[in-house]
Amino acid sequence: xxxxxxxxGGPVLTADGTPLKTSLERSLKLSKLRALGLIVPPLLxxxxxxxxPIGSLLTRSxxxxxxxxxxxxxxxxxxxxxxxxxPDESMFExxxxxxxxxxxxxxxxxxxxxxxxxxxxxSLLKITARGxxxxxxxxxxxxxxxxNKRWGDIKFWQSLGAMxxxxxxxxxxxxxxxxxxxxxxxxxxxxxxxxxxMLWWRTFLVxxxxxxxxxxxxxxxxxxxxxxxxxxxxxxxxxxxMPFWTSLLVRIVSWMVMLQRNGVVNDxxxxxxxLHDESRLSMMYNFAGTVIVMTQILLPFMILPIYSxxxxxxxxxxxxxxxxxxxxxxxxxxxxxxxxxxxxxxxxILVFIVAIGYYITxxxxxxxxxxxxxxxxxxxxxxxxxxxxAAAMGTxxxxxxxxxxxxxxxxxxxxxxxxx
Amino acid sequence: MMTGNDPLVRFVNIQKSYDxxxxxxxxxxxxxxxxxxxxxxxxxGSGKTTCLLMLAGFEPATHGEIYLKDQPINRVPxxxxxxGMVFQNYALFPHMTVAENLAFPLDVRGMxxxxxxxxxxxxxxMVQLGGYGDRQPAQLSGGQQQRVAVARSLIFDPDLVLMxxxxxxxxxxxxxxxxxxxxxxxxNLGITMVYVTHDQSIALTLSDRIAVFENGVIQxxxxxxxxxxxxxxxxVANFIGENNRLIGTVVEDNGDTVKVDVNxxxxxxxxxVNVDGIGSQSTLSLRPERVVVDPEPDSLPNVFPAKTKQLIxxxxxxxxxxxxxxxxxxxxxxPNSAVHAAISExxxxxxxxxxxxxxxxxx
Numbered sequence: 161x162x163x164x165x166x167x168x169g170g171p172v173l174t175a176d177g178t179p180l181k182t183s184l185e186r187s188l189k190l191s192k193l194r195a196l197g198l199i200v201p202p203l204l205x206x207x208x209x210x211x212x213p214i215g216s217l218l219t220r221s222x223x224x225x226x227x228x229x230x231x232x233x234x235x236x237x238x239x240x241x242x243x244x245x246x247p248d249e250s251m252f253e254x255x256x257x258x259x260x261x262x263x264x265x266x267x268x269x270x271x272x273x274x275x276x277x278x279x280x281x282x283s284l285l286k287i288t289a290r291g292x293x294x295x296x297x298x299x300x301x302x303x304x305x306x307x308n309k310r311w312g313d314i315k316f317w318q319s320l321g322a323m324x325x326x327x328x329x330x331x332x333x334x335x336x337x338x339x340x341x342x343x344x345x346x347x348x349x350x351x352x353x354x355x356x357x358m359l360w361w362r363t364f365l366v367x368x369x370x371x372x373x374x375x376x377x378x379x380x381x382x383x384x385x386x387x388x389x390x391x392x393x394x395x396x397x398x399x400x401x402m403p404f405w406t407s408l409l410v411r412i413v414s415w416m417v418m419l420q421r422n423g424v425v426n427d428x429x430x431x432x433x434x435l436h437d438e439s440r441l442s443m444m445y446n447f448a449g450t451v452i453v454m455t456q457i458l459l460p461f462m463i464l465p466i467y468s469x470x471x472x473x474x475x476x477x478x479x480x481x482x483x484x485x486x487x488x489x490x491x492x493x494x495x496x497x498x499x500x501x502x503x504x505x506x507x508x509i510l511v512f513i514v515a516i517g518y519y520i521t522x523x524x525x526x527x528x529x530x531x532x533x534x535x536x537x538x539x540x541x542x543x544x545x546x547x548x549x550a551a552a553m554g555t556x557x558x559x560x561x562x563x564x565x566x567x568x569x570x571x572x573x574x575x576x577x578x579x580x
Numbered sequence: 581m582m583t584g585n586d587p588l589v590r591f592v593n594i595q596k597s598y599d600x601x602x603x604x605x606x607x608x609x610x611x612x613x614x615x616x617x618x619x620x621x622x623x624x625g626s627g628k629t630t631c632l633l634m635l636a637g638f639e640p641a642t643h644g645e646i647y648l649k650d651q652p653i654n655r656v657p658x659x660x661x662x663x664g665m666v667f668q669n670y671a672l673f674p675h676m677t678v679a680e681n682l683a684f685p686l687d688v689r690g691m692x693x694x695x696x697x698x699x700x701x702x703x704x705x706m707v708q709l710g711g712y713g714d715r716q717p718a719q720l721s722g723g724q725q726q727r728v729a730v731a732r733s734l735i736f737d738p739d740l741v742l743m744x745x746x747x748x749x750x751x752x753x754x755x756x757x758x759x760x761x762x763x764x765x766x767x768n769l770g771i772t773m774v775y776v777t778h779d780q781s782i783a784l785t786l787s788d789r790i791a792v793f794e795n796g797v798i799q800x801x802x803x804x805x806x807x808x809x810x811x812x813x814x815x816v817a818n819f820i821g822e823n824n825r826l827i828g829t830v831v832e833d834n835g836d837t838v839k840v841d842v843n844x845x846x847x848x849x850x851x852x853v854n855v856d857g858i859g860s861q862s863t864l865s866l867r868p869e870r871v872v873v874d875p876e877p878d879s880l881p882n883v884f885p886a887k888t889k890q891l892i893x894x895x896x897x898x899x900x901x902x903x904x905x906x907x908x909x910x911x912x913x914x915p916n917s918a919v920h921a922a923i924s925e926x927x928x929x930x931x932x933x934x935x936x937x938x939x940x941x942x943x
Contacts (some may be wrong), residue, residue, distance in 0.1 A: 480671035482658040484685035
């Protein structure tokens with residue numbers, strides 16, 4: 161093989177005289193194109209099924225453009241108003257003209273939206289829309305007061321203030337039991353309406369208890385898996401994975417059989433004489449039920465990462481520690497356990513993240529005391545159709561998880577995390 | 581009854597089985613003298629590491645008793661034996677710095693902080709790693725990790741240090757350098773070391789005595805030169821150094837020497853080492869460097885015609901394969917000197933050897 165004589169100072173050339181860099185780029189071009197071709201399908205998949213939905217979730221959680229679109233004149237009149245005096249004819253006229261011009265479907269959507277700020281708006285809009293057809297204005301004020309006397313209630317007018325901006329944090333405030341008053345000041349909602357703060361705390365607490373419970377249960381199992389002879393550890397691994405292969409519903413229903421008042425656990429305790437028949441434990445449709453069942457369901461998520469880390473720790477470390485004079489217990493605590501931290505961290509993060517958004521288990525066994533934020537998101541998605549609020553709560557969950565991840569990165573380092 | 585020179589360690593009738601069907605160690609009796617460097621040498625699977633693990637306390641002996649300073653230690657857990665050990669892959673704790681690794685045995689013994697700092701510093705100096713205390717083990721090269729592991733096994737002043745093939749993972753140059761360092765540490769500190777390896781060159785370099793293991797049995801336990809010059813059986817002769825083997829039947833027993841018929845009528849006179857007598861099978865063991873090519877006539881009792889099969893040039897010597905006495909792989913190392921005339925493949929020459937260089941051992 162001949163190589164080109166290197167000209168001093170000039171670019172390095174290949175044998176046929178083209179610059180080496182050009183030649184290198186040309187030779188790599190095909191493999192680069194091929195690599196690009198390979199990542200296109202997963203990239204599209206990710207964009208269509210993850211980036212776009214999450215983006216629309218974020219948008220929906222702050223979007224409040226509907227009121228501006230349907231009621232432009234009303235909101236302009238609202239701006240001129242001093243917020244305290246009785247609304248004058250010009251404001252009534254603005255409302256009437258807006259409503260006459262509005263699309264029926266959008267008006268009904270807006271009614272739902274306005275109801276979040278002050279209940280009564282939806283029926284008020286409905287009645288007014290129907291009645292306005294017969295009203296020849298101006299003046300509109302007497303006719304509208306005739307249609308419904310709520311138009312005379314200044315609180316309805318004031319509540320428009322929370323809707324005048326096309327972008328709102330109202331859903332986020334609502335998700336933590338806060339709201340805007342007419343002047344866009346943030347205040348707490350009335351005491352008997354507060355539910356979300358308590359739910360957030362409960363969700364956090366349940367996730368924490370489930371994570372700790374999983375850790376306590378998983379650590380010995382993972383250690384056993386990593387140290388048993390291959391044949392036995394394979395068998396044990398199947399036992400660990402079996403729940404994965406069983407339908408979630410089947411598992412939850414079998415827990416119902418176990419935990420209910422006349423279930424297996426209570427019956428056994430009573431027949432063993434440990435419990436009076438009348439003082440049977442209630443472990444279902446409450447906090448305890450949610451925690452017990454979620455711990456069982458999420459256990460493999462803890463076992464697998466810890467196991468995968470433990471498997472890589474050679475037994476010689478424990479031997480060396482004992483050889484150097486540490487008792488087996490001390491060797492375990494000072495030498496073995498610190499080396500399992502990457503697995504423990506990964507397991508805890510995984511379980512906590514899955515637990516914090518869990519929905520199906522609390523729905524089925526949680527009852528009233530065991531419902532979590534996930535259930536409320538589902539409720540607002542499916543029943544109340546308050547998608548803005550659901551999106552806001554989902555976004556808060558997302559932020560909580562990212563924060564948690566960030567804290568973990570600061571404390572342990574994500575590079576140290578081993579998922580399995 | 582016991583004198584001041586009692587052995588430090590005694591294996592008495594030790595047997596070990598893992599599965600209850602086969603014995604990994606068969607009736608081991610071995611003494612380790614105070615201050616000596618004893619190497620247990622054997623092929624993999626010969627039971628040598630098992631012996632070390634039993635001594636360190638990680639494997640229980642199935643039968644028999646191990647004594648350390650005349651105390652039976654079968655029931656003493658590993659952390660109370662006070663024996664240092666260097667593991668094959670060093671087993672430096674990856675989550676601790678070098679200094680923390682070294683301080684670990686001192687920590688668990690509740691040593692004061694100042695004393696600890698002093699000892700760690702001295703240990704690092706001993707292995708020439710003075711400024712490396714704050715490094716993580718992963719930041720060190722293989723040789724440096726090795727040194728830390730050795731220092732850690734010595735830092736709590738054990739009477740006995742065990743080493744389980746600690747040089748196995750190093751490249752050749754480093755291995756040689758480390759083996760001299762270990763040798764000098766042993767000499768300077770005067771402690772007892774038991775070293776397990778399958779590498780005979782390390783064993784020959786380091787040891788005061790070598791115990792050659794095969795199939796759970798000590799084949800021979802002797803000083804390196806004795807082992808090389810006077811192997812007692814065919815396994816030792818083959819395992820230590822290069823060796824030519826001629827197999828035949830004893831036809832004449834003269835007390836010190838025997839004459840062996842090497843199958844096709846060639847009678848070889850050899851030193852009697854380990855044979856039963858006339859009629860028994862015997863392996864003749866002959867070192868390649870003890871064979872003379874083209875000897876003076878009548879200067880040697882054993883001279884045979886040979887055909888040159890292959891020559892391999894190795895710089896300081898030429899490794900030559902001959903066909904002789906019915907065998908095709910008889911190796912002779914011919915020194916690369918002016919004395920020897922050059923021979924080439926296919927040449928017919930005469931080669932010979934002395935009686936005492938040819939040892940008649942078991943078949």
